[in-house]
Amino acid sequence: MSTRQIVQHRKLAHDKERNKTVQADLPLYPEQASNFAMSVDGLMAYITAVCAFFAIAITAAIIYFFFKYRRKHPGEVGVPIHGDMRLETAWIVVPLFLALTMFGWGAVVYVDFRRAPMDTLDIYVIGKQWMWKIQQPTGLREINELHVPVGRNVKLILASEDVIHDFSVPAFRVKMDVVPGHYNTMWFRPTKAGRYHFFCQQYCGTNHALMGGWVTVMEPMEYAAWLSGSSEATANPVLAGEKLFAEKACNTCHVTNGTGRAPSLNGVYGANVLLADGSAVTADDAYLRESILNPQAKIVAGYAPLMPSFQGQLTEEQIIDLTSYIKSLQSQPVPTKGSGVAPATGKK
Ligand code: HEC
Ligand SMILES: [Cu+2]
Structure with missing residues (x-):
């Protein structure tokens, strides 16, 4: 580096430092830490x-x-306009x-x-009075803590066990209602490593004000190490879901090769499903959830509405396990015969 470059370099560093302190002194806005x-x-x-x-x-x-x-003399009359x-x-x-x-x-x-991009890292977030339960793709669970890698598109799939909550990360400029009986999703791409506060932003009872936590944005390598380092004791949601799929007798109707009384679930996630009423729907998390809890709401074309409702029989965690398992059935080919799944259009 020439002396001139060094001076320039120092000046830049100095400016950065000064900006930082100005920001800290004037906390008009939270830090800018996401693509939004x-x-x-x-x-x-x-x-x-x-x-x-x-x-x-x-x-x-x-x-x-x-x-x-103003009236300047008593008795003065305004000019009509x-x-x-x-x-x-x-x-x-x-x-x-x-x-x-x-x-x-x-x-x-x-x-x-x-509109979330296609290549997201999917993390489940469950709100309940008065805490946030978070599940990483490996099944690792956290409470009031969310770890994400910097520079990666992250999608949060939000569910509530009781009343309406709202998940908000001011530094990312994102928030989304968390509604019981329904999945909402939101996405962001963290741009800066660090720790950022998240809050519940929907008044939800006595301890609403305490219902928050921290997002930790880590370098991708660090995140990977953290994920593998601490996940020994956690159940893999795909395996847990597979087990539940047998325990709840889903597999008696949903036969893998598509010959059962129900459509094969292979490749259904992200596909365009044709419904009995002639419409079509993209099989996302919300659709899978509804299909399990309220199967009559959307009937797959070519099938009888004979699936029982599992409303009240599954915890939010079990629904996530089943969904994770169904999502994992992607690599196998989509059986065409009689399954209501249309070819790749709308595939995520
Ligand atoms: C008694 C048979 C039966 C059982 C048991 C059953 N299902 Fe179904 N399922 C069906 C039928 C029939 C359909 C297609 C008609 C409809 O949409 O309701 C279906 C549809 C679905 C769909 C939508 C599939 C698509 O192609 O869009 C999903 C997801 C699903 N079931 C998941 C499950 C899960 C998870 C379980 C166990 C917790 C389960 N089912 C248990 C019969 C069954
Ligand atoms: Cu809340």
């Missing part, structure tokens, strides 16, 4: 700037006109345009958040 942070903050700054501009301009105009057009087309047009067109830019920009950010 920049776009959400940009949008927020834009909307705030537009609102602040008009709030100030209108307040200033009110004060100015208040003095300018019959309107001005140009003024009317301006105050319709300008706000319309501004509102549409907010809508358009907001829609772009929102759609990105609602």
